[in-house]
Amino acid sequence: MPGMAGDSEATDGEERVRSSFAKQGLMSTLGATLGSVAPGVVEIAIRPHAAISQQHGFVHAGAVTAIADSAAGYAALTLMPRGTGVLSTEFKINLLAPAIGDRIVARGKVVKAGRTLTVAQSEVFAESEGREKLVALLTATLMAVDAREDISD
Amino acid sequence: MPGMAGDSEATDGEERVRSSFAKQGLMSTLGATLGSVAPGVVEIAIRPHAAISQQHGFVHAGAVTAIADSAAGYAALTLMPRGTGVLSTEFKINLLAPAIGDRIVARGKVVKAGRTLTVAQSEVFAESEGREKLVALLTATLMAVDAREDISD
Amino acid sequence: MPGMAGDSEATDGEERVRSSFAKQGLMSTLGATLGSVAPGVVEIAIRPHAAISQQHGFVHAGAVTAIADSAAGYAALTLMPRGTGVLSTEFKINLLAPAIGDRIVARGKVVKAGRTLTVAQSEVFAESEGREKLVALLTATLMAVDAREDISD
């Protein structure tokens, strides 16, 4: 898989992701935190609270999707060449169980990295009393776009 | 299509949706507002601002998805029998253009209402200087669940 | 929408689609026929028979998907520049009702034509005694690829 070899690239990828994540206003609004970042793999978490709930008190599918999409997108970005930005072109999510618990964590992973399109998946787990339960599964197509004034990392 | 006939049902449906929307903490956090509600059709809007942005300043796909999913889910709820709640089981969204402009509006519409499963679509438009542009298209499967302590409208 | 203007282009598009359809071995194997072809819109039909059935005697989701995917892909191809071929990168289909009846027809339509990626939808109808019923809804992302030895229309 391209870009998975060098340590320095890995470090670069991590810097790109952390810097970009810091610019995502929505992540801050949701209280999301960026966890581990490695080539092709990125983790983002949120803590359930009323401000991100749906009508039954579970975390809203929109919030679950937001961290799952960002985790998949950033996993893709770690493998994209410098000078490109990443955009989600489409994704699909299956919501398997209510998102409730102490912490909701999305783990994005690249399935296939391509020059133009990258496919990545995020598994979303609900952590409760030290146990994890799979609550959602997202598959996304990410596009590498040439960096320009309004699109970079 | 079930439930599309009577005015009183329509009114009931609207009350259910408005009451449920008010309980969605995420909608309030995103600054989303509920527009028109009619049998099988619901509209939800947000205004682009930094708190719901992604790294390039566009509205984050997660926020676009949140209003599109809620609009589709509530469109489904208007046609579901009293005493049931609605849950998204899965959805897919295609992001067609950057979500930028004065206002982003999601229009949910039921495609096929069933006893257990309902399929609905949301078209998401960006409004700018009085013109509308289609920026996203979501298709969702919603499930009617019997109301219980933790699941109702 | 690009390429929707000229009559000559429309005619070109139709020739490209008809010539390409004739090369799809699967369409012939399924007994599929190409109906109307216009810029951004293509129709493909099959007749239910045992050779394309699933275990309950309905038309197999794979056969429904095959004509829906081809209809969406060819709708996209009609709007792509000469010298490009079309590939499906992903699609999602909701199966709304059993595919049974006299004829199953997929109507593909371009939702958004882009330089690299085009999004198209196919509605699939079952015709029975002169009436139509929506049985499936497919959304696809199609990619324009530069014609080379192994990829053309």
Add this chain to the structure above:
Amino acid sequence: MPGMAGDSEATDGEERVRSSFAKQGLMSTLGATLGSVAPGVVEIAIRPHAAISQQHGFVHAGAVTAIADSAAGYAALTLMPRGTGVLSTEFKINLLAPAIGDRIVARGKVVKAGRTLTVAQSEVFAESEGREKLVALLTATLMAVDAREDISD
């Protein structure tokens, strides 16, 4: 996961799948063969040939999807109670690389088994000179339906 315990149940599940597969006219038409069947896991393969091709000579996405959908559906069926049939309600597939080679094999696996809905994935590999390449990834929602005259295994 329900139904994964007993050997006899596993055997039952296998018999149900093999008997149902034999009734799928499309599988025979495509030349598909049923491989291993175990609780929650089913394998189906096809050999590329002109009769299942698209216009560039690759295996048609519709044929890839047909075996991927059937593999996912039968993986789900192995875990469903006796007296129910299985229907695909929706699926999404990402086509990652052209389906060419000696053999195309779809491996379906249950992600989450539920009373009404089961989510399953199929990975599709192209085998060539003894090596495997991932060419497609499908995620499906399957529904258990009570057996009746027209719907059983």
